[in-house]
Amino acid sequence: MGVVTAIANQKGGVGKTTTAVNLAAALALQAKRTLLIDLDSQGSASSGVGVTADSSRGPTIYEVLVNGVAAAEGLRHTDLSELDILPANRDLAGAEVELVNIEDREIQLKRQLEALRASYQFIIIDCPPSLGMLTLNALCAADSVLVPLQTEFYALEGLTGLLDTVERIRAAYNEDLLLEGILLTMFDGRLSLSQQVAREVKTHFGDKVFRTVVPRNVRISESPSHGVPVLLYDPASRGAQAYRDVANELIERVGKR
Amino acid sequence: MGVVTAIANQKGGVGKTTTAVNLAAALALQAKRTLLIDLDSQGSASSGVGVTADSSRGPTIYEVLVNGVAAAEGLRHTDLSELDILPANRDLAGAEVELVNIEDREIQLKRQLEALRASYQFIIIDCPPSLGMLTLNALCAADSVLVPLQTEFYALEGLTGLLDTVERIRAAYNEDLLLEGILLTMFDGRLSLSQQVAREVKTHFGDKVFRTVVPRNVRISESPSHGVPVLLYDPASRGAQAYRDVANELIERVGKR
Ligand SMILES: Nc1ncnc2c1ncn2[C@@H]1O[C@H](COP(=O)(O)OP(=O)(O)OP(=O)(O)O)[C@@H](O)[C@H]1O
Ligand SMILES: Nc1ncnc2c1ncn2[C@@H]1O[C@H](COP(=O)(O)OP(=O)(O)OP(=O)(O)O)[C@@H](O)[C@H]1O
Ligand SMILES: [Mg+2]
Numbered sequence: 155m156g157v158v159t160a161i162a163n164q165k166g167g168v169g170k171t172t173t174a175v176n177l178a179a180a181l182a183l184q185a186k187r188t189l190l191i192d193l194d195s196q197g198s199a200s201s202g203v204g205v206t207a208d209s210s211r212g213p214t215i216y217e218v219l220v221n222g223v224a225a226a227e228g229l230r231h232t233d234l235s236e237l238d239i240l241p242a243n244r245d246l247a248g249a250e251v252e253l254v255n256i257e258d259r260e261i262q263l264k265r266q267l268e269a270l271r272a273s274y275q276f277i278i279i280d281c282p283p284s285l286g287m288l289t290l291n292a293l294c295a296a297d298s299v300l301v302p303l304q305t306e307f308y309a310l311e312g313l314t315g316l317l318d319t320v321e322r323i324r325a326a327y328n329e330d331l332l333l334e335g336i337l338l339t340m341f342d343g344r345l346s347l348s349q350q351v352a353r354e355v356k357t358h359f360g361d362k363v364f365r366t367v368v369p370r371n372v373r374i375s376e377s378p379s380h381g382v383p384v385l386l387y388d389p390a391s392r393g394a395q396a397y398r399d400v401a402n403e404l405i406e407r408v409g410k411r
Numbered sequence: 412m413g414v415v416t417a418i419a420n421q422k423g424g425v426g427k428t429t430t431a432v433n434l435a436a437a438l439a440l441q442a443k444r445t446l447l448i449d450l451d452s453q454g455s456a457s458s459g460v461g462v463t464a465d466s467s468r469g470p471t472i473y474e475v476l477v478n479g480v481a482a483a484e485g486l487r488h489t490d491l492s493e494l495d496i497l498p499a500n501r502d503l504a505g506a507e508v509e510l511v512n513i514e515d516r517e518i519q520l521k522r523q524l525e526a527l528r529a530s531y532q533f534i535i536i537d538c539p540p541s542l543g544m545l546t547l548n549a550l551c552a553a554d555s556v557l558v559p560l561q562t563e564f565y566a567l568e569g570l571t572g573l574l575d576t577v578e579r580i581r582a583a584y585n586e587d588l589l590l591e592g593i594l595l596t597m598f599d600g601r602l603s604l605s606q607q608v609a610r611e612v613k614t615h616f617g618d619k620v621f622r623t624v625v626p627r628n629v630r631i632s633e634s635p636s637h638g639v640p641v642l643l644y645d646p647a648s649r650g651a652q653a654y655r656d657v658a659n660e661l662i663e664r665v666g667k668r
């Protein structure tokens with residue numbers, strides 16, 4: 155049965171999409187059947203794997219969540235044989251409000267994923283930068299949550315709020331929800347701020363912090379403009395290596411459960 | 412009468428809070444009476460000017476929007492004599508959902524600002540990374556919207572969607588809403604990606620792009636950990652100079668209206 159991991163942090167620009175896309179790609183390159191779910195109306199994860207989620211070519215996550223279309227009908231293939239995506243486009247922006255008045259609004263995604271768990275070993279969900287209905291759906295559907303954390307002050311400041319929210323969701327909706335871990339991203343070893351934030355997080359959260367630290371690496375930020383994960387754009391880059399390490403660590407952490 | 416400018420972009424981490432805090436500070440240092448409104452439940456703008464929005468010390472923007480408390484009661488002073496703030500804290504996270512079922516939900520902020528316009532020359536609103544109820548309130552209350560844009564691919568991809576939304580809001584709710592301009596942020600001249608994105612934006616949007624380009628500058632990202640704008644933390648830095656230039660350009664653009 156597939157493991158569902160939500161990539162979430164309400165702080166914007168911390169590397170959620172970059173982590174979701176490249177972690178999913180690294181798992182697929184290790185021959186793990188993987189599904190990437192794009193839950194952000196910006197549709198960055200979709201374009202990050204070269205999929206334009208034009209509604210004329212089939213349902214997107216919006217139709218699955220709000221109109222009850224079966225998730226299997228929205229699945230698209232990617233350049234990687236073991237990676238599929240359930241894409242998003244701007245329509246999803248309406249879902250935050252439309253879901254508010256639907257019965258069982260917070261478990262729409264969970265219900266849809268039950269049918270898919272048997273077909274994938276890993277299901278990775280890219281969340282938008284908020285703690286609204288869409289992220290709530292992801293956290294109710296997930297077995298664990300992986301929190302990318304940019305090594306900057308504002309990102310660190312928002313961390314305790316996020317972990318409190320995860321706790322509240324575990325208590326109210328999803329008692330099995332685990333914190334998979336905190337992943338330090340965009341780390342620049344030359345900056346004392348980066349070092350300071352990394353040190354503080356490791357001190358407070360110990361082995362909840364992934365051993366792998368993703369460095370700031372321009373090849374990572376170039377790859378989406380080519381519509382491919384950095385694992386394919388520049389497999390020899392430090393960025394690609396870091397996400398291969400993240401995938402290995404996730405497999406190891408899941409194996410120990 | 413004060414000019415109201417919303418700092419908005421649904422893409423996360425593009426420099427909205429950094430721009431709101433430092434632009435407001437630069438205006439205040441030019442002796443312009445300025446009010447900064449924090450509309451993000453992360454409360455980054457509040458902590459960026461050293462204000463901890465503990466509800467026990469008075470109402471925050473949450474009480475103003477959802478409970479109808481007069482905005483004047485939530486105003487706090489900052490280290491700068493000409494800069495006040497209407498702060499936010501985590502309570503605001505509930506407002507996205509709570510506002511949905513309130514009558515005239517999109518003009519709650521607009522109504523509250525009418526009373527304040529006479530006391531300030533500039534009112535700057537820091538928006539969260541979404542196009543939900545809070546950003547809608549900001550765009551309905553604003554005379555203009557300033558769009559910070561990180562010189563990266565994902566940020567560029569989301570720009571047309573945002574400008575479409577601004578157009579829709581002008582047509583449906585606020586016919587006077589202007590695009591103040593697009594401000595390029597975190598520009599790193601050594602990276603071809605940065606140069607490419609900057610070139611593309613200038614080609615498509617011409618004089619809608621601020622002449623000032625804010626460089627990536629570590630003093631900017633260090634200043635919030637000291638609770639002060641970069642204008643006070645390191646006035647001689649390239650980051651502080653850039654935001655003084657942004658303030659001058661805003662004053663010039665407003666003057667030409
Ligand atoms: N390790 C890295 N090195 C260099 N650039 C990076 C790295 N990780 C992410 N980026 C770039 O930083 C920007 C922000 O990353 P990303 O969009 O993945 O964050 P996000 O948390 O998904 O943002 P949002 O909150 O808008 O969803 C992107 O332009 C991305 O290409
Ligand atoms: N010009 C710059 N140079 C260096 N760092 C910057 C610059 N502008 C912003 N930053 C840093 O980048 C990060 C993102 O900026 P900021 O938080 O202002 O973006 P935002 O759009 O407000 O994010 P959110 O979408 O979460 O509200 C912060 O850690 C900030 O300190
Ligand atoms: Mg994202």
Ligand SMILES: [Mg+2]
Pocket residue numbers: 427428429451455538539
């Ligand atoms: Mg912000």
